[in-house]
Amino acid sequence: MSGKYKIINVVGARPNFMKIAPIMEAMLKEPAFEPLLVHTGQHYDEEMSQLFFKQLGIPKPAIDLEVGSASHAQQTAEIMRRFEPVLLEHKPQLVLVVGDVNSTIACTLVAAKLHIKVAHVEAGLRSFDRGMPEEINRLLTDAISDYLFTTEESAHQNLEREGIPEHKIHFVGNVMIDTLMKNCRQASTSQILPQLGLDNGQDYAVLTLHRPSNVDLRDTLERVLTAIHEVAQRLPVIFPIHPRTKKQIRQFGLEHMLSALATNPPPAACAPGIYCINPLGYLDFLRLTSKSKLALTDSGGLQEETTVLGIPCITLRENTERPVTVSCGTNVIVGTDAEKIISESLKALEGRAKKGQVPEKWDGLAADRIVQVLKQIAA
Numbered sequence: 001m002s003g004k005y006k007i008i009n010v011v012g013a014r015p016n017f018m019k020i021a022p023i024m025e026a027m028l029k030e031p032a033f034e035p036l037l038v039h040t041g042q043h044y045d046e047e048m049s050q051l052f053f054k055q056l057g058i059p060k061p062a063i064d065l066e067v068g069s070a071s072h073a074q075q076t077a078e079i080m081r082r083f084e085p086v087l088l089e090h091k092p093q094l095v096l097v098v099g100d101v102n103s104t105i106a107c108t109l110v111a112a113k114l115h116i117k118v119a120h121v122e123a124g125l126r127s128f129d130r131g132m133p134e135e136i137n138r139l140l141t142d143a144i145s146d147y148l149f150t151t152e153e154s155a156h157q158n159l160e161r162e163g164i165p166e167h168k169i170h171f172v173g174n175v176m177i178d179t180l181m182k183n184c185r186q187a188s189t190s191q192i193l194p195q196l197g198l199d200n201g202q203d204y205a206v207l208t209l210h211r212p213s214n215v216d217l218r219d220t221l222e223r224v225l226t227a228i229h230e231v232a233q234r235l236p237v238i239f240p241i242h243p244r245t246k247k248q249i250r251q252f253g254l255e256h257m258l259s260a261l262a263t264n265p266p267p268a269a270c271a272p273g274i275y276c277i278n279p280l281g282y283l284d285f286l287r288l289t290s291k292s293k294l295a296l297t298d299s300g301g302l303q304e305e306t307t308v309l310g311i312p313c314i315t316l317r318e319n320t321e322r323p324v325t326v327s328c329g330t331n332v333i334v335g336t337d338a339e340k341i342i343s344e345s346l347k348a349l350e351g352r353a354k355k356g357q358v359p360e361k362w363d364g365l366a367a368d369r370i371v372q373v374l375k376q377i378a379a
Contacts, residue, residue: 004034005378006092011061012042012079012103014052015301018282019098019121021056022178022367028059030371032378038086040079040103041066051281056179072102072133079106087114093378094119097141098175100134100321105141112144117377121175121370123148124155125300125321131213138321147377149370152324152359172369173361176304181364183286190287192280196238198291203235203349205294207274210242214298214316218252220336224316225249225257225274227341228296232259232274234349237296238288241276294348296341303331307356312348314341330356 007027011020020037027035039049039061053060065082067075079102087095087110095111097104098121111118123142127135142148142159150156151174159169193199207228215221228237239258241249249255259273280288286305289295295306298316306313307329318335325331330353334340347353361369 005032005094005374006034006036006090007094007096007374008036008038008087008090008092009096010038010040010083010103010107011098012040012067013099013101014048016098016101016103017049017052017056017058018179018301019175021058022175022182023096023098023121023370024058026367026371027374030375032375033371036062036090036092038062038083038107039064040083040107041068042075042079042101042103048279048281055282056183076102076106079103080110083107083110084114087111087116092116094374096121097145098122100125100137100141102133102137105137108141108144117147118145119147119149119370119374120145121149122151124150124157124159124169125152126155126158127317127319127321129319132211135321147373149366149373151362151366152322154323170369170373171361172373173363173366174304174359175366175370176301177308177362178364178367179282180286180305180308183283184290187283187286187290190284192284192287193291196275196277196288198236198238203293205231205235205237205296205345206289206292207237207239207295208242208297208299208302209239209245209316211298211317214336215242215245215248218254221248221252222254222257223338224336224341225254227338228274229257230338230342231296231345231349233272234346235293236272237274238292239274239276240278240280240285240288242279246276294345294353296345303329304362306330308358308362310356312353314344314348316341324359325356328357328359330354 027033041064067078094117096119097108108118120141148169149172156169198204259275290309294312296314303313303322303325307325313331315333332344334344
């Protein structure tokens, strides 16, 4: 064993990549640390994963468990089965997990049962909706983690209510914003806007939609798309479509609600309508979002990014685990109510959206704060 403080950092799905990038960068600057990156392979689009790793400067994972897609139970169990030998071989002092995906809880469980300390980044976030699989992952991960790094004050309060001792909780800020701030300049060189025919300064909106509660029920999906179709009569709506969502739209026969269900929209995307495009790499999506008039989403990460970018955000959910984006930022929760989706979107397009502020410690230095805490732990 090297004598360095060995930390295994776990990623599994695409949202994790933006969170782990600044943490790995900060750790690699510390001579006392030996960080290893483990990719569970929960997000199995190899081409897209490699693009994110390259663009964000993430080192190639030391280990790829190559788990792939399955049901929640099967995927979680398979991650656990493949992760245990990694811990037994490498014997780290700490396992660091991020976010709320199946990889997060699976690797936390394995480490805890082997009496290896666990640090959870983005701890304490709660939607208070146990119908969301991510909420179960958050609750269980926090209950058995040793060090909990929070992004906002409400997360700290949630953990205290759940009986987590104060000394375990560290308010460090938001590592997603570290990544955003570091990459804004590079994203400005992206050619995504001219590729989509949107480089003439015309207004457009961005849409992301992937949660099972929104896309797995025909009535809900049709209601949401009907409302967005109404908004899209005012300006083009660019929709990087999740494969699951595309499958459901086709299965439910809702293709007619979209202007294009092709891999990329035609250059005439500047006309009103909903235009589906393939999922984008981080830099292209950041560029697309940063120049948009409005974002409509059911994604947690986009709620955070739009708050920092000052872009009005309409969240197509009944709740959010990131309430600071509502209380402080640009986010408005509308659920799947068609009238609310339309009215709040029109407010934004008419310049009447609420003006947000950047939350405390969302300043690009969260990873540095995490590493400073870990240095004290390792000492």
